[in-house]
Amino acid sequence: MPTGFGRLWTAQTxxxxxxxxxxxxxxxxxxxxxxxxxxxxxxxxxxxxxxLLFGVLGGALVDRWDRRRTMWAADAARAVLLAIxxxxxxxxxxSIPLLAAxxxxxxxxxxxxxxxxxxxxxxxxxRDPALLERANSRLRxxxxxxxxxxxPPAGSALLAGGRAVPLLADAVSFALSALLVRTLPAMPRPVxxxxxxxxxxxxxxASYVFRDRVLLGLALRPAVGNVAFLAVETVLALFAHDRLGxxxxxxxxxxxxxxxxxxxxxxxxxxxxxxxxxxxALTCTAAVEGLAILGLAAAPNPYVAGLAxxxxxAGMGATMVLAPSLRQAIVPAHLMGRVASTSRMLSMCAAxxxxxxxxxxxxxxxxxxxxxxxxxxxxxxxxxxxxxTSNRRVEAALRAATPDHRASEEHxxxxxxxxxxxx
Numbered sequence: 001m002p003t004g005f006g007r008l009w010t011a012q013t014x015x016x017x018x019x020x021x022x023x024x025x026x027x028x029x030x031x032x033x034x035x036x037x038x039x040x041x042x043x044x045x046x047x048x049x050x051x052l053l054f055g056v057l058g059g060a061l062v063d064r065w066d067r068r069r070t071m072w073a074a075d076a077a078r079a080v081l082l083a084i085x086x087x088x089x090x091x092x093x094x095s096i097p098l099l100a101a102x103x104x105x106x107x108x109x110x111x112x113x114x115x116x117x118x119x120x121x122x123x124x125x126x127r128d129p130a131l132l133e134r135a136n137s138r139l140r141x142x143x144x145x146x147x148x149x150x151x152p153p154a155g156s157a158l159l160a161g162g163r164a165v166p167l168l169a170d171a172v173s174f175a176l177s178a179l180l181v182r183t184l185p186a187m188p189r190p191v192x193x194x195x196x197x198x199x200x201x202x203x204x205x206a207s208y209v210f211r212d213r214v215l216l217g218l219a220l221r222p223a224v225g226n227v228a229f230l231a232v233e234t235v236l237a238l239f240a241h242d243r244l245g246x247x248x249x250x251x252x253x254x255x256x257x258x259x260x261x262x263x264x265x266x267x268x269x270x271x272x273x274x275x276x277x278x279x280x281a282l283t284c285t286a287a288v289e290g291l292a293i294l295g296l297a298a299a300p301n302p303y304v305a306g307l308a309x310x311x312x313x314a315g316m317g318a319t320m321v322l323a324p325s326l327r328q329a330i331v332p333a334h335l336m337g338r339v340a341s342t343s344r345m346l347s348m349c350a351a352x353x354x355x356x357x358x359x360x361x362x363x364x365x366x367x368x369x370x371x372x373x374x375x376x377x378x379x380x381x382x383x384x385x386x387x388x389t390s391n392r393r394v395e396a397a398l399r400a401a402t403p404d405h406r407a408s409e410e411h412x413x414x415x416x417x418x419x420x421x422x423x
Contacts, residue, residue: 001131007183008121009139012142014180015113016142016146017154018170019170020151020155021155021158025170026103027040029094032094039096043096043099046100046103047103047104048107050108051348052345055344057198057202060202062112062116067117067189068187071113071116073112074112079171079175079178082170086164118337119337120187121328122331133322134270136321137266141266144266201338205339208338219346219347220381221323224378230358232371232374233355235362235371239371240254240302243367244299261310261317263317264314265319269319269321273325278326279389282319282389283382283385285318285322286315286319289319290378291311291375292315293312294375296312296371327339354374
């Protein structure tokens with residue numbers, strides 16, 4: 001692994017710890033201001049809005065800008081931003097609109113940082129598929145450990161020291177991350193597409209995803225998966241309480257089981273890819289997720305439910321290493337930001353649909369119905385995308401992405417539409 005990867009990994013680990021702190025602290029801060037569920041939902045939803053509103057356009061901007069500079073500027077801006085609610089908390093001037101605005105701007109900074117980091121990593125690792133899998137496994141494992149395990153309890157504990165403390169802690173994490181990212185090696189900027197508007201470039205990136213069967217299969221998995229997982233998440237606390245007799249502490253342990261599975265899945269993803277082939281491994285992990293949710297729906301006690309969630313988490317952890325690594329290996333550098341942001345936007349748009357579906361099914365039928373429906377969706381998605389990301393298609397895409405193959409394509413007759421080579 002290049003030495004620069006260690007600094008990138010450290011920066012994202014520190015930043016993920018801060019994310020976990022804020023993820024726990026913001027809702028708790030909102031709870032000190034109001035008990036209105038809709039007001040609390042506004043603060044939570046505000047952080048996802050940037051992906052829905054600016055996802056593809058943000059990717060187009062990242063493809064125009066220097067990726068390293070975009071990363072450290074986004075983190076530096078978020079560090080400064082968090083000083084505003086920290087000062088408001090110290091002056092007893094916090095409000096729900098201020099927290100919602102901060103959540104929105106933090107989400108916007110996250111859009112630019114995450115997209116730029118996704119586009120920067122393949123250049124740093126020379127688009128080597130094996131290195132990309134190892135790198136994404138480490139990044140995913142660190143993110144899960146920091147934002148899922150260490151960050152939330154730290155955020156709750158820091159809040160006891162004062163309402164401004166967790167916000168300042170997250171600001172420090174962003175500042176440290178920005179300093180580390182600034183020390184990363186510079187990479188060549190993508191070749192600009194001459195005289196094209198930002199909207200046209202964004203449309204070209206989205207078109208590239210929908211016209212490539214492998215990329216479309218990789219994008220459909222998290223999109224359909226988010227519908228299913230949000231349907232489950234919406235009713236999980238109620239299911240655990242009413243069906244399994246789990247109290248608040250036990251529910252926290254149930255979520256920890258899922259996070260533990262996620263760490264295991266991220267750790268073994270590269271092994272699965274080598275043993276089964278990336279395409280087959282992705283199909284197997286998707287099937288495991290669906291079967292695990294089916295097991296959760298039928299769980300007779302908390303122990304079986306915890307095991308089912310751990311297995312589901314393992315499938316998700318492996319998928320979230322293998323799929324981005326493959327995408328980073330096969331997408332041309334000048335399109336990487338747009339392709340990554342298009343895929344992320346599709347998955348983010350699917351989340352509210354899943355939440356609504358889960359609530360409607362539970363209200364209309366039974367508390368277990370959303371779980372059975374989610375399992376059915378995941379298994380159907382597995383069947384539909386299995387051929388789209390088969391080993392044969394994946395290997396062909398990897399061969400087409402090699403420098404020699406791309407160089408030969410550049411000298412062959414081609415038709416270009418919207419800045420994207422016809423395939």
